Amino acid sequence: xxxxxxxxxxxxxxxxxxxxxVRVTLVVPLLRLAIFLSLMMTxxxxxxxxxxxxxxxxxxxFGLKPEKxxxxxxxxxxxxxGHLAYPMxxxxxxxxxxxxxxxxSIGAACSLDWPSxxxxxxxxxxxxxxxVKDLVELECQKWKSKGVKITYEVRDNxxxxxxxxxxxxxxxxxxxxxxxxxxxxxxxxxxxxxLLRTIPFLVYNPDIALVQARWKFxxxxxxxxxxxxxxxxxxxxxxxxxxxxxxxxxxxxxxTAGVWRIKAIDDAGGWKDRTTVEDMDLAxxxxxxxxxxxxVGDVHVKSELPSTFKAYRYQQHRWSCGPANxxxxxxxxxxxxxxxxxxxxxxxxxxxxxxxxxxxxxxTFIFYCIVIPVSVIVPEVEIxxxxxxxxxxxxxxxxxxxxxxxxxxxxxxxxxxxxxxxHRIKAAFTGLLDAGRVNEWIVTEKLGDAHKPKNTDNFQxxxxxxxxxxxxxxxxTNIWQRNLDWFVHVIMRLL
Numbered sequence: 473x474x475x476x477x478x479x480x481x482x483x484x485x486x487x488x489x490x491x492x493x494v495r496v497t498l499v500v501p502l503l504r505l506a507i508f509l510s511l512m513m514t515x516x517x518x519x520x521x522x523x524x525x526x527x528x529x530x531x532x533x534f535g536l537k538p539e540k541x542x543x544x545x546x547x548x549x550x551x552x553x554g555h556l557a558y559p560m561x562x563x564x565x566x567x568x569x570x571x572x573x574x575x576x577s578i579g580a581a582c583s584l585d586w587p588s589x590x591x592x593x594x595x596x597x598x599x600x601x602x603x604v605k606d607l608v609e610l611e612c613q614k615w616k617s618k619g620v621k622i623t624y625e626v627r628d629n630x631x632x633x634x635x636x637x638x639x640x641x642x643x644x645x646x647x648x649x650x651x652x653x654x655x656x657x658x659x660x661x662x663x664x665x666x667l668l669r670t671i672p673f674l675v676y677n678p679d680i681a682l683v684q685a686r687w688k689f690x691x692x693x694x695x696x697x698x699x700x701x702x703x704x705x706x707x708x709x710x711x712x713x714x715x716x717x718x719x720x721x722x723x724x725x726x727x728t729a730g731v732w733r734i735k736a737i738d739d740a741g742g743w744k745d746r747t748t749v750e751d752m753d754l755a756x757x758x759x760x761x762x763x764x765x766x767x768v769g770d771v772h773v774k775s776e777l778p779s780t781f782k783a784y785r786y787q788q789h790r791w792s793c794g795p796a797n798x799x800x801x802x803x804x805x806x807x808x809x810x811x812x813x814x815x816x817x818x819x820x821x822x823x824x825x826x827x828x829x830x831x832x833x834x835x836t837f838i839f840y841c842i843v844i845p846v847s848v849i850v851p852e853v854e855i856x857x858x859x860x861x862x863x864x865x866x867x868x869x870x871x872x873x874x875x876x877x878x879x880x881x882x883x884x885x886x887x888x889x890x891x892x893x894x895h896r897i898k899a900a901f902t903g904l905l906d907a908g909r910v911n912e913w914i915v916t917e918k919l920g921d922a923h924k925p926k927n928t929d930n931f932q933x934x935x936x937x938x939x940x941x942x943x944x945x946x947x948x949t950n951i952w953q954r955n956l957d958w959f960v961h962v963i964m965r966l967l
Contacts, residue, residue: 500852503843510839511859513831518863520827521870524715531718538717538766543676547668555587559675561667562650562734566596566637568630570658571604572920573776575611580661582615582622585668592646593622596637598630632745633913634727635753639743642734650734657728659918660687661774669771670731681736681763682755684713685729688772691779691919698777699878700885701784705777707874710769712828717767720819722759724795727751729773736763746801747903748913749794756802756820760809776918783917785895790913792896795829796903797910833900837893840864 530536538544550557563581567574581593595612599605605626612624627640638655641647652674656662662685670683686709692702716723727750737743740757747753755765778784806820844860847853872882902908 495850496852499850503846503850503853506838506843507847507853507855507859510835510843511856511863513835514839514859514863514867516827516831517835518867518870520823521867524711525870525873527715527718528711531714536718537770538673538768541718542673542680542766544672545676547672547675549587555590558587558590559652559671560650561586561591561671561731562647562653563591563593564596564638564641564653564655565594565658566598566634566641566655567608567658568598568915569601569604570599570918571601571607573659573918574604574608576661576920577656577658578608578611578615578622581656582618582620583664584662584666585664588619588621591621591667592650593620594641594644594647595622595624596641597624597626598633598637599626600630632743632750633748635743635745635750638750639745642737642742647734652731653734653737654731655728656773657775659776659920660728661690662729663772666771666773667731670768673766673768674731674733677764679762679764680766681733681758682725682765683731684717684723684726684765684767685771685773686710686713686767686769687726687729687775689777690774691776694777694779696881696884697781697784697888698779699881700888701777703872703875703878703881703885704889707871709767710874711870713767714769716824717765720816721764721766722816722819722824723755723765723767724824725751725755725765729775733763736761739763747794747798748790748911749798752795753798753802756798756806759816759820760806760812762811776920778916779919780917786914787916788892788896789899789909792829792833792899793903793910793912795825796900797906798903799825799829800904800906830900830904833893833896836889837897840890841893 547558549555563584565577565581567577578593578595584591593615595608597605597608599608609624612622615622623644623646625641625644627637630636632639642653647653652671654662654667654670666685670685673680673683687705689698689702689705692698713723713726736758737754739761740754740763743750744753744757759765778787803821803825806817809817844855847855868882868886872879872885878885899909902910
């Protein structure tokens, strides 16, 4: 027994010596390099957040709204030409098996305040479910019978996914009558005055290609995950999009809730399906042609956030992989472009792509999830306090100010972002390497009103009917328990 103990002690001593040797010669130098690079990337992110935050704050303090920076006048019928004073507008609604929400976007688009003879609504249905296709077509026929100019278009394939549908939709003869095209995903519901508030920017400013509205979420309070998504997306719209619009007249098109000048789309080469972010692809190419973009934060378009973790993961894969892949494919094109200034090229390459789409995902996982934990067991390495505490705290509060009402959830938001960091960095490097799931396109699942109680008798006025039983009220304890269960489920899934 004593011999076994001595042998074990000798083995442990050898292992300790080997670990000390490896730690000193390999782990410590690599860890110090990782710390240096991580701190440098963290500072890059901080500088970027402070800059866009200051721009957004300046715009708000001095009231520098788009209506003050660009010419804007309300649209009115002309005494002589009548409604011909309104430009022809095409409204595209691409969808794919959107059984729960197809009525929302079609109904909202058909209810827009715009002369019916100066607006064409185009429903681009790529659905593979024949029942859903019949329902969508029936909805289009219903609105057509009311005098709305609406067309129902289908393809015999899904080549190019959304980009392919939009590209195909621009080929119809009636599109030639239109000057502008507004786009809404199936779950988006524009307010009735959407065109009246956005189209004047394009009419009176011939150098503007895109007017982007802000997303507003109908299910933000559904659960903790939707609250966290609202925090991230509110920051994106209120701070990042506002700063891009105010400084460089450029930002990434969000793919929906925006109006394009058709000529700008043609100048940029039309829709391309080479990545899963066809909206960003078009925006970058149009920006390189010298076109300007305007973000109008006062115009809200209601939409739905993914309320299941599975749907959110698929969405985040596309949103992380696509931009990285586009960066790889367009970096050279941006560098050799002669239509824009060096400053705008720098903004595109460094700020928009490198820091925003690559560094942000890299530092969140490498630094916070690997380097800091490993440094705890390596005493020779120290991370300065400013890099571990002060800079990350400033970055966190810069992003949290986008949604002040949810600032008390910042700890949960931080934990969730770190949990998702592995998924995002994996997707980003998949895009950079053109590997694996680089072209994977899975439509984000939408629930619409499916999670809400509905009246079982659609032919009766709800005001004249009474429920047989009173609906039990959800207690605050149940809500918090559901959020806690969800958070534990997310962490366990990713571990």
